[in-house]
Amino acid sequence: MHCDGIMTDKPIQDFYPDEIAICYGCGRHNVDGLHIQTFWNGEEGVAHFMPRPHHTAFPGIVYGGLLASLVDCHSIGTAIAATYQADGRAPDTEPEVTYVTGNLNVTYLQPTPMGIELTLRARIKELHPRKAIVTCSIYAGDKETVRAELVAVRVKSRATMG
């Protein structure tokens, strides 16, 4: 099955079931949230995000906790998209592929400037039946400001975790 077209046109978060799409970082039903969107191009997950004026760390610099949040949701989205692709099926097919974050390791290479749309690029480093390791960088223009690695742990459903 060829599903790259589906993955490219819509963010992976649009396929998350309604009842769990309330994530502050990437849930389309969280009206107060950041609405991070991960586009999978068959090789990597790509996201764009414009920090809002209140997302400062100090004058002119983006808040590191926001950057960690962007990495978190985007890397999980990338793991989900890549797993559907590895399964050879589209993300609107059953069973649902779901991960939660086991470990998030973020290195701040240099300050991330405010006022520039950020680009996140995430790739799969390892894909196992029960976990994925994802690497993710954040770029402000052509400057890589953040380099991160996330361990995604596969779970049956996020809806029943609470």
Added chain:
Amino acid sequence: MHCDGIMTDKPIQDFYPDEIAICYGCGRHNVDGLHIQTFWNGEEGVAHFMPRPHHTAFPGIVYGGLLASLVDCHSIGTAIAATYQADGRAPDTEPEVTYVTGNLNVTYLQPTPMGIELTLRARIKELHPRKAIVTCSIYAGDKETVRAELVAVRVKSRATMG
């Protein structure tokens, strides 16, 4: 000089200079921010935080990016407070002690439930002239849900970084 009294009564963030107190996580002048407050008791930094209803990951579970943000600001605050103590002086004395985050490593031990005030406890693992390594755990009631380590890099001033 004995400065434990000062450290205990006011959060360390209250001593940050006005011009840099705009951090989304802990700046007292960021009206949209989280207002994380670190109280140093002479041995560890303690913070309390009640996640807001929109800080969800999925139903009943706190968003991991928020938890990473809490760890970030609280660990930096702890490093600053501990450094003033190591210098034997109060946090309203010159020169200002300031750190930025070099690395943030967060392990999610178990889901953090919504509806419970969280407690953060951070300690200094290593204190060097130019960096500090801080360990930080988050507790929901008596359950440790997050264990983290942060590398804080000392800088002369945050106001001039942008």
